[in-house]
Amino acid sequence: MLRLGPLVAAGRLLAGPRCSGTRGSVCRAGPGPLGERGLPSQGLVLKTPKGTRDHPPAHMVLRDRLLAAVVTCFKRHGAAAIDTPVLELRETLVGKYGEEAKLIYELQDQGGELLALRYDLTVPFARYLAMNKITNMKRYHIAKVYRRDNPATTRGRYREFYQCDFDIAGQFDPMIPDAECLKIVHEILSDLQLGDFLIKVNDRRILNGVVAVCGIPESKFISTCSTIDKLDKMPWKEVRSEMVGEKGLSPEAADRIGEYVQLNGGLDLVERLLQDPKLSQNKLAKEGLGDMKLLFEYLTLFGIARKISFDLSLARGLDYYTGVIFEAVLLQQENDHMEEPVSVGSVAGGGRYDELVGMFDPKGRKVPCVGVSIGIERIFSILEQKVKASGEKIRTTETQVLVATPHKHLLAARLKLISELWDAGIKAEMLYRKDPKLLKQLQYCEDTGIPLAAIVGEQELTDGVVKLRDVATREEVDIPREKLVDEIRRRLEP
Template sequence: QFVLQNNTFLKQIFHSHSGTRDYNPKQMAIRERVFNTIISCFKRHGAETIDTPVFELKETLTGKYGEDSKLIYDLKDQGGELLSLRYDLTVPFARYLAMNKITNIKRYHIAKVYRRDNPAMTRGRYREFYQCDFDIAGQYDGMIPDAECLKIVHEILSELDLGDFRIKVNDRRILDGMFAVCGVPDDKFRSICSTVDKLDKVSMPWEDVKKEMVNEKGLSEEVADRIGEYVSLQGGMDLAERLLQDHRMSQSKQACAGLSDIKLLFSYLQLFQVTDKVVFDLSLARGLDYYTGIIYEAVLTQAGAVPAPAEAQKGAPAEESVSVGSVAGGGRYDGLVGMFDPKGRKVPCVGVSIGIERIFSIMEHKAEVSAEKVRTTEVQVMVASAQKNLLEEKLRLITELWDAGIKAEVMYKKNPKLLSQLQHCEESGIPLVAILGEQELKDGVVKLRVVATREEVDISRADLIAEIRKRTSEA
């Protein structure tokens, strides 16, 4: 499990009462960087964005999340319809498409969702958290949008530089077909599927998964062993080809449809040059009921990414304490929109959700351990004074700078000490100081000081704006 260090640099301001937290300026600066990378990628792929309200009619959410429905936050009945806070962004998206009769769209949506989960601060889980979804809706030729979703995951994880990763791919039809040909009774598919999910989700060893299948779910040892053979398989297009020839698998039309699509998917992934990270993994099951085709999940594989604090490591296996788990996941859900259409008209969809909260935590942790100075403002220059009674002159100068688009600050004091002005720059990472003094005013210049090097040069007022732009253009 992922463990977040508790320290003062990026202290989580945790409201124990509600399982929520405030984000301080340092966290917001990191969050903005992550969002910018992700949104740039979505826009590069031509996505639009939409927004939906934070609450939906209670009935919109009913029956969509299975057992997890108990985690939905309801609003108090203060008259009017019963409302609930959104639980994810996928159901509101499907409701939006059906309500507006939209049959094709490529959209992203970044917003907060709400779950009455048992908040576990140390595992980075909150009752209020961001989701970051990209989905392609429409009737298109097979696997092209699906492959683009994986390309997007590959681009985002590469750009965020989180360390090495793998994208596991499977297909609901392959899982169902496999269960059928192994001899699992139809009514046990979902239940067995959720047991298989534990191989991946909580790294349960096969022996324990098998025990659960036999002892709790009532499968015979033989059936369980057959499943065990399949779910240990990993590969690429070659594995899909082999399984299409497999004497048992080939008997399931469903499985064959899934396997052919995996083959087609890999052919597109080759063109997208992302097969290095993608693996066809028959143990990937993913919990949500609404998936109908391909499913996928990205995991970070670099063990060192986020070391656990010393206390947590005691007694815990090293592998577990350093694993960071899933950072993206998704799949195809061709039936969900139809549930909101009065005539049941279907709109095929495929999408991916970036595990943004986990990524924030990793980025915050990286900033901590590298002792990186995270800037919380973008101020380019501080307008300062070397003597007293220069407030008016400073306000005149900063007006020129603001009006020219320069990001600038001045202290809200009539007569601040030069030292305290310089200290403020050091603390907040402001690279330049424009210092006014009696002599400079007489000479029509400004003393421009580079905070990092303490170098000072006199710049004429006419050249100041260009000089500040030049010296801060990389920033």
């Protein structure tokens, strides 16, 4: 990171005492003598906060493409957009996230309300529904959320990141909206051509039943789940030892759980568990399994069942889920020999949360909800890698024409012409020089990918024409000035 040396300019700043109103030493023009003597530098640290980053233009172009694909899918499914503030009252967020709540960013009490930065888009959505007494809504929300997590920026994990959420709120017949959420994940991952993927599903009620029939007290349900959830990264042996050691389960109980949570499959597994002598006696598990069967039926009608795996080890971290939960993972191809393979983990996740809105409603009235969040940052990392590998050169601007002049004293001509083009809706640039060399102007076109140059010299002004140059082929044609806009449009038609 950069440290600022003596801030010489400060003394000469026209607008005056810019350090006025600041506290202490920030406008200190360090390092100065102190820094030079090797003492801790007093200089300004030139960086973004830990776990955050700037997005330069090439990122933004790729990101806009990606978000456009996601929004297109959300709109295809009839969702409306909403936005909520980045700031929420702290009490709105408290008690919704379980252990993860410690990662919430809090603001200083500045003589007003106690505020925090939103941790996800789900709790603000529930707050929005309760506050506006909305009992029925299909919405999407694409916005930044904040978590004081340990950033793993190479894996696309940041402290400030976008979430892309689609949720269906309302009292409906079972599993129809849930199935649509999975269909959406399937559509987005297919559209983006990220390679093969798998969507794991489970149900909190089934997990609850498993934990119960294995003789584990209800009070240990959440903490047992968070250990189960590690099965995708750790072998059973280690998970078992965490259950027995840290979580205080008996070895027998742990073994009984192990028999269940290592299972995964399709509809056949659902059927088998519905026949399981212990599990089928548990009310919640039976409900969950019945709904899982229905879900597979709907997913088969959607033609996507073969990408779905009923996986009893899937637990998900957040407290608020009450029914179906799911998570999509990309499958690493064995024959993939990328130089820097990106390890990405899950790229989408979600589930049913039927109690969250009721936590905000003064009378506890529930609005059942199910939703999905697309892990846009991880997908972005992969896309970035792919673009890099493909050698595709991304244009960061959309300029169609550079307005150029071949010799001196023609600034007025350029300003007049470019103004005509802008007014006609043509994307046009010129160099901000009185008398730029023609070569420099053409070089700018090549550097930035501008396909056309509109050149006016004395001769063209006299003749009432503009020389239109195709930057790639270097062909030049004189076009009557009044026909220039149409000609540019014609040339750039897709």
